[in-house]
Amino acid sequence: MNASATAPDRFVCPFCGLLCDDLPFPGTSAHLQAACPKAAEGWSAIRAGYAGEGARVDGAAVDMEVALRAAADALARARRPLIGGLGGDVQMMRAALALADRCGARIVHAHQAAAQRNLFALQGRGGVATTLAEARNRADLVVVVGGDVTRRFPRILERLFVPAPVFVEAAARRLVLLGADRLEHAPAGVPVERIDCGGLDLFDAVATLRACCDGRLAERAAPAGFASLAERMKSSRYGLLLWAAGDLDFAGADLLVEELQQLLLGLNRETRWAALPLAGSAGDLTANAVAAWQTGFALPLAFAGGEVAYDPFPDYRDADLLLWLAVLPGLTFPEAARGVPTIAVAAPGLEPEGARIVMPAAVPGVHAAGHLVRSDGVVTLYAPRQDAAPLPAAAQVLTRILAAVEAQPCR
């Protein structure tokens, strides 16, 4: 036995990318709503619909074995299958990639567009990043860019600002909003200022701020407050840019992220700044991480003829079969996929409407143990099982489908 032999019961909350492990398990506490509305929302999404029902084909309850065979048969017959959703853990993603490879499928996370805002910027020019612990212990100036990040990540500022920081005076920390008007969940005791963008859109505001930091812009050419913010950023010892790509829902948002990263690379010539791009909810970072380590590419991918290729803009309407994987809540079913025959491996409560075949599976961190990648992309947590519901892990379901597919050659 090694150091971990006696891990006590812990709850790792799988309902957003922060993967908090200091919340009570909802099944044993009524305080979840007060602790985190996102966790409460996730819990009710998976709990509400759960009445112990099993697999279904065309609306009729069937043995799991029957549903598995029907799914394998449909996959083997599909000419352009697409595996989507991908809200799940590492094991689910491993199994999904193996199945996609075998069936020549495309594979894409439901929230790929948001993930790509950060991804394209990284692949364009790179950047500077940090993790939760560095941010909480060092950041003296935090600039929130774009929308109110606390709507998607209600506890982010609590996790950054409530614990006593180690390398900076708590009272010296400042929080600045660039783009957002207010914060729904602001931490007590931290002064929040809002910078008025003076009519500039967010991209122009960030480009202007970068020009101010680089000394490329006369003070009068920028909106009021920009020059002084630039000065404060340059004199900060460890600054933090915080955004949630999910909030940056406009064309060309990847160019905004690229501009933010260029701003950081510039600031790092003299002092220390880094980004904490918030993501990871509904398994997007988990899915992309596994895809990258197995194939070299982040999602979306296209498997065909023994090759795998990066396929940045797949169209659901090209698919003749959708295998929808949803064992974490929060996925938005794509409008373009309505009408595509759908098979679902989904946690009870998360089945998409109109799926022809539904196979229930466990929520990682609730009904089964699972590995999930946290928002900073560095820390992977092993979320232990909490609940004795007799649900198989999504990976097990997919592995059985794969075995059934292998018994009948794909066409």
Added chain:
Amino acid sequence: MPLTRLKGGRIVDPANGVDAVADLCFADGRIVAPPAGAAAREIDCTGMVLMAGGIDLHTHIGGGKVNIARTLLPEDHAPLHLESDIPLRSACGHAATPTLAAGYRYAQMGYTACFEPAMLPTNARQAHLEMGDTPIVDHGAYAMLGSDDFLLRLLAAEAPQAKIDDYVAWTLSATQAMGIKVVNPGGISAFKFNRRAFDLDDAHPHYGVTPRRILQALARAVANLGVPHPLHVHASNLGAAGNLATTLATMAAVEGLPLHLTHIQFHSYGTEGEFKFSSGAAQIAEAVNRLRNVSIDIGQIMFGQTVTCSGDSMAQQRNVGHATPKKTLLMDIECDAGCGVVPFRYRDQSYVNALQWAIGLELFLLVEDPWRIVLTTDHPNGAPFTSYPHLIRLLCDKAFRDEQFARLHPAARSMSLLPSLKREYSLAEIAVVTRAAPARLLGLADRGQLGAGAAADIAAYRGQADREAMFAAPAWVFKDGVEVVREGRIQAAPQGATHVVRPEYDRAIERELAGFFGSHMTQAFAGFAIGDEELCEACNHGGRLHVHACRRA
């Protein structure tokens, strides 16, 4: 498994002093003394050279920074059409090799074990998950310490060595590691405080401790705990002209304790000549030859596109301007370490790159004891591991080496003593630097050798004068007795084992760590350690766990 007899090959097994034509037999995954009579399976190995499976003790195959490197460079991944007689997973990749391609390609070259040298404790789960998705080869990792706040706090408080030993042992156990690595001791942390350079006797801007003190404490802990692999050191001042002095001082700093200096090519630079950049290989090799406690791997560079992914965020910040293509990712990580990913294109017409190439080879040829030198390219930092057969030919073939040397930037040629080095590696020496020495340096008693009882990890290379062709595609490869490659074609893709060490320690350290997690970290201490069941079942698909013995001092 019934008896298999490999008949009539030349067995090159320097760990057992064997270099002779003989039969090699194995059964149930283990080498056995050749019995009289027929075997269930006999394979004619006439004209072949039989060696133990190759062992790469420093290759970045798994973990966060490698995955960032893969993601950063989609343009670098070409489809690989791997030769195989079984259905394989689709694979692609070049420099930052994905896990599937890495396992398949290592096996095709006759390698059967790979060690990830820079596993951040906070990222250990991901590293093990990635290694678990690396087929065929065994794997293990070194946990990275030396810029982590817990250790720096202990040193700043002048904690007793026994406590440091306990912390190091806990780290090995909690992260399921095979050894301890230190990268730019203290420097990654100093970079978080905006220091841009950090030499051996510089005081840390916050904790006051010096890299020298960090090195001594960790080298002492590794020795006290009886961890077989010496402290694995990426020294201060990587890549800087004149860092030769720091490297020599680093060797002296550990005062005779075992020390493994990794990718030493990147740490062997002088400041002579027109460009103030020169080879320090002669001085470094002289020191290595003299200091019996020191082992090295080279980190040879090869010309072409690659990507450097390092824990040394401080050094990588200096390299931002050299990125090709022009993109870089720097990261500070979780009171633990950091990383920097910078794509690089080494060019033979660049004075510095050409000299780096020559310095690596000079070191290979000047260090006399092959048991203290390991063949690496610091994959992918110097070059992808797939260049090993080419590198082997450079070592074995003076005429070929001279041809390649003639293509270099002329000023670099005038600054290298490489043409004067006549040495050519023998096959036995190649076997030492690619399997026997790494096995011994890691404490893998039953790998890297072909004696009775050893694991049946075997590569059979068809003898050829062109050593590059010979080592690129072995005729047969067996992993634990399973035929995994035949004439370059994959035959089976079994799950490799995870290798770890697990020295004992006083569990009182865990109380202090729990407090530290509360005051510094962002996850619960209770969930930090990776359990055996999690490691084997979840991370490694049910693969085996090999726990290697530690002999406490």
